[in-house]
Each structure stands twice: as structure tokens, then as C-alpha cells.
Amino acid sequence: MPVRVPPFFRLAACLLAFAAPARADEARVSPEQQAAFADWLNIYRAEATARGLKPEWLDATLSGVALVPSVIGADRSQPGTAARPVRFPDYLASKFRGDRIVHGQRQFATHRDLLARVEAESGVPAAIIAAIWGIETSYGRVMGRHDLPSALATLAFDGRRRDLFTRELDAAVRMVGEGHALRETMKGSWAGAFGQTQFLPSSYLSHGRDGDGDGRVDLWASPADVFASIGHYLARSGWQAGETWGFRTLLPDGLDRAAVAASEPPSRCVAPLSRHSALKPARAWRALGFTPVNAAWPADDVMMSLIEPDGPGQGAYLVTRSYRAILGYNCSNLYALSVTLLADAISLPAVPAVEPVVASGAQ
Ligand SMILES: [Ca+2]
Helix, strand or coil: CCCCCCHHHHHHHHHHHHHCCHHHHHHCCCHHHHHHHHHHHHHHHHHHHHCCCCHHHHHHHHCCCCCCHHHHHHHHCCCCCCCCCCCHHHHHHHHCCCCHHHHHHHHHHHCHHHHHHHHHHHCCCHHHHHHHHHHHHCCCCCCCCEEHHHHHHHHHHHCCCHHHHHHHHHHHHHHHHCCCCCHHHCEECCCCCECCCCECHHHHHHHCCCCCCCCCCCCCCCHHHHHHHHHHHHHHCCCCCCCCCEEEEECCCCCCHHHHECCCCCCCCHHHHCCEECCEEHHHHHHHCCEECCCCCCCCCCEEEEECCCCCCCCEEEEECCHHHHHHHCCCHHHHHHHHHHHHHHHCCCCCCCHHHHHHCCC
16 A cells, blocks of 8 residues: 555544534634635646646546645644554554454454455455454444545645645546546545545555446445455555464563564564564474464464564564565554454454453563
8 A cells, every 4th residue: 555544543533523523624724724725726736737637637626625724633643653652452452442343243244255255366364354444444334524635635735745645636636537436425534545445545546446346446335345455455465365464472481582583674664564573484483482372373484573562571473474465554563463363353253362462461
């Protein structure tokens, strides 16, 4: 994916959205800001035309676009920075609150055949696809209510990540212009992600898939399109067909962490992948004395790395290369681990894969 916005940022957006309804937003825009935004829109329109976007596409998409101060506020007050890291048990508890697991079990059963078909086509396990759906939008129930072109234009105008959001606004214009979406139905999060997958517009154009064969990719309303698109996204991000994500593990006594540390710094998703050990075959971890919790070892040659999200002795996981495909969806170990544990919880309800971690924060 394309650049993703970590889920905690989206939570902040939801809170801000409740705190600052659109009408109050409009009242907080000064005449000077309105004028600056109007000037910026004119410049954007001219530059977008030069990039090949048709004037009628721009007219249709930018109709009714407004500056939304709460979007800027959300973008500038993102929590979870290094100054106050979020502990994994607290993060997981927030992701699994309410009926996230029980409703997921029902949804997984309801869509079992459809998910199985997407698994066969993409190589990505049905439960992982369903868990992404569950974490992103609570199985399609919470998709964001911001006017998408307004949110994207506001973030591009604000400038903190101008290049990113200018590209995404371009992609939104193309979605409308090419007939993928109706302007009036384009709702999403403050950060420009939309639909049941929470794709950015550029992800929609590059990874959206028509799962129900009606000739359109509808990520707001078609479960078949949603599942096919998530499966395609993860497959393109490196999921290895037939591979599991990994498992929670007990550590051997006297583990020498320096001896299993990675020797090269990561070249992408740098901060999360810096928390991973070297990739070693499953047989090597087994020989070191690691013990899976409620899981079986994969084939001997499956490559795995060790993660301890809260530091030594606070809970450990051995994860495959396929796990890293989830980091392509959202570059965060806490996000990816919450997806994998939710996948286990909704597909293997008899296995208490989650409770010990939430309850103790340690193994
Ligand atoms: Ca479709």
C-alpha cells in the first residue's frame, strides 16, 4: 500500500469528528483561510490539468470541496509517538473491544464460501482477510463520514504531507472521472482512507478488484470486492501462498538476543522492521528451544523472525515473511499482530490465542 495511516491516528480522527461537527468547522475558517484555500484550489486545478486530469473530471470532483480544520487538527495531533509508546496489551484491548471477536466469528461464518474462494485465488488465508476487514472498519460498520475530496484537499493544502495527499487527490479525481465512484457518495476517514478496506484512492486504482463480477470495484458496499481487493493487496505485498503468519512463542531459557539480531538495517517500514530479529528457518528456532503456544511449527525451511513488541520478557512472537505483507498494508507491528491474533480468534474460537496476552501482558 501505499502509504497508510496507523489506526490510532484514525481513532483520533473519529474522536475529533465527534468533538467538532462540520458546521462548527466551517465557522472556524477565517476569511483569510478561505481565500488562501480558494487560491490553492485554483493552482491545484491548473497543475492537475497539466498532469493529464481532464477539466470536467476536476469540475465534478472539486464541486463542493471545503477546507476542514478538524482534519488539520487530527493530522497534527497524532498520538502514539516515541515519547509515549503504546503497550501492545493496551493496543490489543482497544482493537478487540466490544464485539470485535464475536461479530467477527459470525461474519467469518457468514462469508465462509466467499472468503474461501478469495483464499484459493490469492493464496492469502481467509481469516487474515477477514481480520484486516475487522480491524480496519469493524467488518464494514465504521467507514468514516468525511467528504473524501474535502479531506484530501485540506491535507494537500495544509502541506505537512503535500506531495502524498496531492497524489491521492489526483487519484480521487480519476475515480470520479473514470466512473469508479459517484462524487456524492465519496465518504471516508479524515486521512483519506475509505470503504470497508480503508484504501487510499491510489490503492483503489492499483489494487481494487472486482470480486462479484459486476464490472465495478465497490469497496463501500460489495463484500466480494472488499475481500478480493484485500487478498490482492496482501498477495502483491508478498504473502506466500500456503504460509501462516506465525505464532506466539515461549522463549528458551538464557536466549542470547544478540546472537539472533538482524545484521542489516531494513530498507522499508524501517522502525517496525528494526524490531525484528534476523530471518531464520523454523528448524533453527526449534533447535534453539522456542516453543509455539497453541500452534504447530511450519515446514522446517519457512523463514521466521522474532518480535517482542514491548521488549524482552513481555511477550514474544515468531513471524513469517508473510506477516510482513501485513506491514505493507499498515507499517506497524502492533497493527499487524492485532490482525493476526484477531484472525486466529475468529477462525479458531476454541483456541485461547488472545486472552493470555491481554490478561498478563507477558508470557
Ligand atoms: Ca464488483
